[in-house]
Amino acid sequence: MMYGWYGGAGVWGWVVMGIVMLLFWGGVAAVVVLLVRGSRGGWGGRGTYPPGPQQEDPEHILAQRFARGEIDETEYRARLDALRRRP
Known part of the structure; x- marks a missing residue:
C-alpha cells in the first residue's frame, strides 16, 4: 500500500x-x-537607539547651580575646592 x-x-x-x-x-x-x-531609522540612522542619560560630572553640576544663582561665588569656590581635593 x-x-x-x-x-x-x-x-x-x-x-x-x-x-x-x-x-x-x-x-x-x-x-x-x-x-x-x-x-525605524533610529539614532544614527542604523536602527539603534541613543545611550541612556549620561551622568554629568559634579563640577559641571556645581557650575550650573552657580549660573542659575542658587549658590554665591564664595560657596561655589569652596565646594569646587572640596571637589578637587577628594581622593
Whole structure:
C-alpha cells in the first residue's frame, strides 16, 4: 500500500518536509524582523537607539547651580575646592 503520492515518501519524507517548512517560515520571519528594524531609522540612522542619560560630572553640576544663582561665588569656590581635593 502507498502512503504518499508518486510512490510514497514514507515517514522520513514527512520529517524532511516538516523541517524544510519550519526553516522556510523561520526565514520569512527573520526577513520581516530585519526589515522592520531597519526601517525605524533610529539614532544614527542604523536602527539603534541613543545611550541612556549620561551622568554629568559634579563640577559641571556645581557650575550650573552657580549660573542659575542658587549658590554665591564664595560657596561655589569652596565646594569646587572640596571637589578637587577628594581622593
